[in-house]
Every structure is written in structure tokens, then in C-alpha cells.
Amino acid sequence: MSVSEEIPGAREARAICATRSNDPSMLLEILHDLQVRVGHIPGESVPILADCLNLSKAEVYGVVSFYHDFRTEPGAPITVRICQAEACRSMGAEALTERLLSRYGVSLSEISAAGVTFEPVYCLGNCALAPAAMVDGALIGRADGAAVDAAIAEAGR
Numbered sequence: 001m002s003v004s005e006e007i008p009g010a011r012e013a014r015a016i017c018a019t020r021s022n023d024p025s026m027l028l029e030i031l032h033d034l035q036v037r038v039g040h041i042p043g044e045s046v047p048i049l050a051d052c053l054n055l056s057k058a059e060v061y062g063v064v065s066f067y068h069d070f071r072t073e074p075g076a077p078i079t080v081r082i083c084q085a086e087a088c089r090s091m092g093a094e095a096l097t098e099r100l101l102s103r104y105g106v107s108l109s110e111i112s113a114a115g116v117t118f119e120p121v122y123c124l125g126n127c128a129l130a131p132a133a134m135v136d137g138a139l140i141g142r143a144d145g146a147a148v149d150a151a152i153a154e155a156g157r
């Protein structure tokens with residue numbers, strides 16, 4: 001392991017930049033992906049992102065500090081409950097769960113690097129708006145990946 005790989009978020013930052021062709025116009029997307037993977041934007045990753053994207057550290061830091069959705073410190077674990085009962089299963093809860101687990105790189109009940117854990121639940125009393133999910137106590141109807149991601153980002157503030 002090289003010294004730079006021991007820096008928090010370094011490996012992830014380089015890998016995410018590479019998947020976005022080290023394109024500086026993709027900085028926002030890269031920061032979002034890094035936060036999903038690591039749970040926050042480690043300060044140590046700023047010079048690495050700047051190097052990969054051929055930007056100044058000030059440019060990267062400026063974007064991180066401007067958008068309140070980006071966290072620079074790790075947060076407490078966030079619990080996502082996705083209903084697996086009949087009404088929600090018939091509306092795609094199983095596929096939604098699989099997509100989210102894959103995206104966050106975990107199995108049920110594991111805690112992701114981003115500090116998120118997914119738990120099954122059997123009816124949240126929101127069957128009319130299936131599939132239903134709950135993120136740290138906030139109920140989501142007609143849940144999809146974007147809505148769950150947004151709720152996770154909100155819970156992490």
C-alpha cells in the first residue's frame with residue numbers, strides 16, 4: 001500500500017475520478033459519489049481530487065464548502081428501513097433493495113463505508129404509497145433510489 005492510499009478517501013477519490021475520465025466538469029458528481037462511498041468528503045481527499053482533475057485545491061475546496069449537502073466529517077450511522085411486505089413487494093421493493101445494497105456495497109444489516117445500514121421491515125403503515133421506506137425515522141412513499149439517496153443526504157447533515 002502506498003502512502004497516498006493510507007490517506008482517508010484517497011483510493012476511492014482516485015477510482016471515482018477515473019470512472020468519470022478525470023473530467024473536471026464532473027466535480028459535483030465525483031464529490032457526490034465520494035460522499036456515498038466514504039460517508040463524507042475527507043479534507044485529505046481535496047488535494048487528490050485537485051490533482052486528478054487538474055484543478056487547484058482552492059477550486060475543489062470551494063465547491064465542497066459551498067454546497068451544504070457535502071459533509072467534511074463522518075456522521076453517525078444512518079438506518080434505512082425498506083418495507084418487504086406484500087404491497088411493497090408488488091411495487092418493486094425487492095428490486096429497490098437490491099439496487100441500494102449494490103450501490104452502497106453492503107448486505108442487509110451491514111454498515112457501509114458511508115455509515116449507512118439497510119434493514120428489512122414488514123409494513124410501515126404506508127401501503128397506499130408503496131414501496132415505502134424510512135430513513136432515520138422519516139417516512140418515504142413511492143420510494144425510489146433518488147428519494148432514498150436524498151433522505152440519506154438530509155439525515156447526514
Ligand code: FES
Pocket residue numbers: 083084085086087088122123124125126127130131132
Ligand atoms: S406493505 Fe409496505 S408499507 Fe405496508
